[in-house]
Amino acid sequence: QAQLVQSGAEVTKPGASLKVSCKTSGYTFLDYGISWVRQAPGQGLEWMGWISTHNGQTNPAQKFQDRVSMTIDTTTTTAYMDVRSLRPDDTAFYYCARVVAWNYLDLWGQGTLVTVS
Amino acid sequence: QSALTQPASVSGSPGQSITIFCTGTSTDVGGYNSVSWYQQHPGKAPKVVIYDVSKRPSGISNRFSGSKSGHTASLIISGLRAEDEADYYCTSYTINSNIVFGTGTKVTVL
Numbered sequence: 024q025a026q027l028v029q030s031g032a033e034v035t036k037p038g039a040s041l042k043v044s045c046k047t048s049g050y051t052f053l054d055y056g057i058s059w060v061r062q063a064p065g066q067g068l069e070w071m072g073w074i075s076t077h078n079g080q081t082n083p084a085q086k087f088q089d090r091v092s093m094t095i096d097t098t099t100t101t102a103y104m105d106v107r108s109l110r111p112d113d114t115a116f117y118y119c120a121r122v123v124a125w126n127y128l129d130l131w132g133q134g135t136l137v138t139v140s
Numbered sequence: 141q142s143a144l145t146q147p148a149s150v151s152g153s154p155g156q157s158i159t160i161f162c163t164g165t166s167t168d169v170g171g172y173n174s175v176s177w178y179q180q181h182p183g184k185a186p187k188v189v190i191y192d193v194s195k196r197p198s199g200i201s202n203r204f205s206g207s208k209s210g211h212t213a214s215l216i217i218s219g220l221r222a223e224d225e226a227d228y229y230c231t232s233y234t235i236n237s238n239i240v241f242g243t244g245t246k247v248t249v250l
Contacts, residue, residue, distance in 0.1 A: 058239070060186075067143070067244040068178070068186065068229050082238055085141070118185055126233055127176035129197065131185035 025049035027119055027132035034138045039109050043135045045102040045119030052076055052100040056122035059093060059104050062134075063115040073122055074102065109139045141234050144169065144242035151248040157218040160245045162230030163211060168240055170211035174233035177206060177215045181226045189228075190215060217247070225249045 030044040045057065058073035072083030074093040081093045092105040102119055117135045120128035145163040152158040162169065162177075169175060175193045178186035188197055190206040193213065203224075205216045213232070217224055230242035 060241075068180075068241045070231070070239045070241055072238070084238055085236075123191070125237070126174045127188055127191040127231070128178075128186075129188055129191075131187070134185055 025121075025130055027121065027130060029117075029119060029132040029135045032136040032138070034140065035109055037110055037139055039139075040105060040107045041109065041137065042103055042105045043117050043119075043137070045104075045132050047100045047102070047121070050121075052097060056125060057093075057095065057102040058120045058122045058128055059091075060118045060120060060128070061115040062118070063112070066115075069115075071104070071117075073125070076102075106137075109137075111139050113137065114139050141168070141236060141238065141240045144230055144232060144240055146228075146230060146242040146245045148243070149246045149248065151250055152217075152220045153250045154220055154222065156220050157216060158220060158247065160215045160217075160228055160230075160247070162213040162215070162232075162242045164213075164232055164240070165211055167235040168232040169208065169213055171235060172233045173208065175206065175208055175213040176231045177204075177213075178229045178231070179224075179226045180229065186229065220249055222249050 028046045059071040074081045090107045094103045119132040121130040123129050177190040179189050180186040189204045193208045194206040203218045207214050228245045
């Protein structure tokens, strides 16, 4: 059964960096891209960007271009997202999701709560 | 890229039909047939219920349907049930080769 399993909750301080992982299984990793989406408490969903599992090419949302890096490890079929210079308003659930045809997100991780305080 | 516009809330009685609108521009909704809709229950990850404007993923009830006219997409939920109470988000592919989410709509079953 295809699934995405994310790393656990994190508490960190303003100015710090952190890395969230997204371990995939149950499907061919190279057949789909990976996208990252975040959701602040009580707020809506916000698309952060996506990464091709073929060549590692990324397309981050303009808002996150300077602070976010997305990478993959094809040997472990795991995707990663680094966020730098964290601010309190980065406190949110961060989700990874499988991308179909660079169009829609058909499989989601369970979410990782990041608290910046 | 600005968020797509959705009504903050929509409500209906069991058995009724409701429609959620999602308005964008020519650079997203109006320019591509790549609109998707996601259902999110409290404390859960989102789940896609419609993709490519009107297609349903396997396992999604045919009570969910979608359409698009110009810069506005619609999600119709017919035969409303208690389990349909959730937040709903639209998305669209954009001219910048990325995705933009809608502002989200809370559906209440009265």
